[in-house]
Amino acid sequence: MENKARGGLCHRMSGQSMSEEAETESLEKLPLDAWHRRQGARMVGFAGYEMPIQYEGILAEHEWTRTHAGLFDVSHMGQLTVSGDGAAEALEALLPADIASLKPGCIRYSLLLAEDGGILDDLMVTNRSHEFYLVVNGATKWDDIGHLREHLPDDVTLNHLAGHALLALQGPEAAVALGRLALTPAFQGMPALDELGFMQAGPFFWEGRPLGVGRSGYTGEDGFEISVRAEHVAALADALCAQTEVKPIGLGARDSLRLEAGLPLYGHDLSPETDPVSAGLEFAISKARRATGGFPGAERILKLLAEGAPTRRVGLALEGRAAAREGAEVFAGENKVGHVTSGGFSPTLGHPIAMAYVNAAVSTPGEELEIEIRGKRLPATVAPMPFVPHRYQRRGAAK
């Protein structure tokens, strides 16, 4: 996400330094651009778009999402569909997930893998019965599309839903707020909104407009991700924010919420240099696929599963208030044992937290390490993740 490198106040004041994009690079506007500005958002460049970093303030927005419901515009993310005969098998050749057994209406977290098992992206796959619906990261979507086009067989169709926006409604009151919009299932026999459990999805209509709704998110809270045609997104955002439980939430709180939830951020905690086992994402390698392999990097990844990875992604809890940022070095005694990949202040816990890759030998929760911050070694303890417990609403067969 945003550049956490230190700069002087003057650099920060210039407005765009939080972006990974060069300032000169032209940024695209989201369908909700004018809406965000009307809500008082401060906009920054991120993943090629002008995006809201905050409205009233990151701490207040973070707290609001943990106690009520926050509305996030994540329309920068790539929404893709994969369809045609053999689509499931074609996806299984690129992902370590068991796509063939993914039931209609179910969502699975997966990883786009390079030939060597490095992580090209992390993504969500939904079985929409007639097609698979993929949500990929904004900053990587064009590379992902290129990779998929290159590797999917000709009779499998890849479609980029460039005309769709994506909203996430997250928090303990998300279901109550969305429930008041009285969505109707698109087809008879489809589950009602309140029948969806965590990682389940369905097509709905809201006042005649089609929505794709999945019960999932990136905050650790209950909530929904809603795919909506760009021309309807402002009306939907207005209808949601008209609910007393809902406020718009920016990218800043999205980052602090996902960090507390222990969820990795692509480009920081995951990269082509990291593999699923070191990243602690073994759950994304389905049991069936461990037996059969056949995904990119399978040989290396199965070996890492069997023998253990030499480095591991861990959570670190710090004392005091000085935060460890990306790139900070981690020490065990005199020895450098790893580096921080993302970190910041945890509003819920009241102290800084971080994710780091460290030697497996010092990756057990409770291990006392040190992080070098501005030339000083500060104590940090390996902590189990999530830092803040997930509160997903699971139903029936949902995983």
Next chain:
Amino acid sequence: MTRYYTEEHEWIEVDGDTATIGITDYAQEQLGDIVFVEVPAEGTSLAKGKEAAVVESVKAASDVYSPISGTAIEGNTALEDDPSLVNSSPEQDGWFFKVTVADPAELEGLMDEAAYKDFVAGL
């Protein structure tokens, strides 16, 4: 007492041969919620334009440069317990540190309040 401002959005209030330094209301507004401030220890030798303090918002850490050279004589200990003072009272209670004025000539070229207002308006 005279208050000056820098293009790096620090204010400096000079009282005889000592000065108090903080960040401006515009700066705190841009940084957002402040969660940590590190001020120089008493006796630290500071050089004009060099890092003197660190201010962290939820998102990022930023350096605060000393607008003048001198020796730090006091850091604002209230910020250790309540860094949000920088948000609520950036130009009063949320001051960062006090420093001796080693060379009054360094104050020349800093902006007064009106000039700083114009500077911010032009950003």
